[in-house]
Amino acid sequence: MSISEITQQLLAAKQSKGLSFADLEQIIHRDEVWIAALFYRQASASEEEAQKLTQALGLGKEIAEKLTEYPVKGNSSIVPTDPLIYRFYEIMQVYGMPIKEVIQEKFGDGIMSAIDFTLDIEKEEDPKGDRVKVIMSGKFLPYKKW
Incomplete structure (x- = not known):
């Protein structure tokens, strides 16, 4: 499974800040699984959620804007190998x-x-x-x- 550039940036920022999805749950008040789905572009955030998340991760407005876009969900039709x-x-x-x-x-x-x-x-x-x-x-x- 290829990981999108946005997902890579989000995961790298989360790691560099030493945050878990549970930590982010406390910041943006959404479930940790939903936040992980957002990272993997399987959910879309409100402007407020995207702003809180990118602020916590130290990411720019361009990422926040991408997180509010409607994603293509379940975009793989191959048997997973992970x-x-x-x-x-x-x-x-x-x-x-x-x-x-x-x-x-x-x-x-x-x-x-x-x-x-x-x-x-x-x-x-x-x-x-x-x-x-x-x-x-x-x-x-x-x-x-x-």
């Missing part, structure tokens, strides 16, 4: 249909919104090895009959 990202792809390959069946059994025929959606990542301490807890919450949208 091991961590591939695991999510693999999870959907193995559990996608079972997840779909359980959701439809509980809610009916429809989908989970990726627009009215939140995603949180938590670390669970475990003596056998720490665990990654991914929490997705999306509004259920039933298919319309006409």
Whole structure:
């Protein structure tokens, strides 16, 4: 996956300032996962959010302006090769249909919104090895009959 020039600049500035996405969450009052999505051009910021972020990172107005543009989302159609990202792809390959069946059994025929959606990542301490807890919450949208 190639990383855009803007993403590279944002990540370099974040690293040089010694900030985490959780630190940026406290500054611009958006979830750390949303901020990471903004860095990777999968979300767009308001002018105020872009200004706060670029100010915290010591970046210029031209980056702030780019962050307010509407992005092209999900812009890769190839199977991911990064091991961590591939695991999510693999999870959907193995559990996608079972997840779909359980959701439809509980809610009916429809989908989970990726627009009215939140995603949180938590670390669970475990003596056998720490665990990654991914929490997705999306509004259920039933298919319309006409």
